[in-house]
Amino acid sequence: MSTDLRGATDQERLTRLRATLTTDFEAQTARLTELTADTGDPGEAHTQAAMIATTRQSLAQIGDALRRMAEGVYGTCERCAAPIPAERLEVLPHARFCVPCQQKHG
Known part of the structure; x- marks a missing residue:
């Protein structure tokens, strides 16, 4: 993400991250729509299937993040309940x- 979130309040940061996630969700949804269109080329079927799976995984991750925001638990580690640093959320x-x-449990 290109926006520098340092110095922003927690609410501003959350608003920007929500906007980024929403934009990413819309882009991935459009990509999935394009990928699932029948190209008629059986030689590309394997590659296309892999790209569809990756896109669906991205949509699930983004959807989960938006759900955590709505539930008020976004930014909290699901394993140890520690706050996830803003810098990590900015990148991911x-x-x-x-x-x-993440390193312990891969």
Whole structure:
């Protein structure tokens, strides 16, 4: 994300991250629509299936992040309940875990 979120209040940061996630969700939805259109080329079927799976995974991650925002638990590690640093969320807005927990549990 290109926006510098340092110095922003928590609410401003959350608003910007929500906007970024919403935009990403819309872009991934459009991409999925394009990918699921029948191209008629059986040689591209495997590649297309992989791209569809990746896009669906991205949509699920973004949707989960938006749900956590709505529930008021966004930015809290799902394993240890510690706050996820703003810098991590800036780079990976759909992060569910803090770095130590992510490294421990892959």
